[in-house]
Amino acid sequence: LKRAANCFKYHRKVFWFEPWEKIYAQDDERQLDFKSSLIFESFLKEAYFELDYELNIVPQDTIASRSLWLR
Numbered sequence: 001l002k003r004a005a006n007c008f009k010y011h012r013k014v015f016w017f018e019p020w021e022k023i024y025a026q027d028d029e030r031q032l033d034f035k036s037s038l039i040f041e042s043f044l045k046e047a048y049f050e051l052d053y054e055l056n057i058v059p060q061d062t063i064a065s066r067s068l069w070l071r
Contacts, residue, residue: 005051014048015070016055 019037026033032040048055058066 013054013056016057018057020060
């Protein structure tokens with residue numbers, strides 16, 4: 001998997017949305033409870049760092065504020 005991830009890289013900069021308990025909800029796509037999502041996030045974040053991606057953490061704020069930040 002690491003070889004494939006290194007061969008088929010996306011853009012080096014990644015927008016990172018940390019789990020946000022206030023708006024977190026389980027559904028068909030988000031099957032983990034919030035506590036488990038934090039554990040999963042730590043593994044995923046580590047993998048991105050190992051593959052030399054730059055994580056740009058998007059602030060937990062209103063949609064309008066986030067959209068301004070992403071510009």
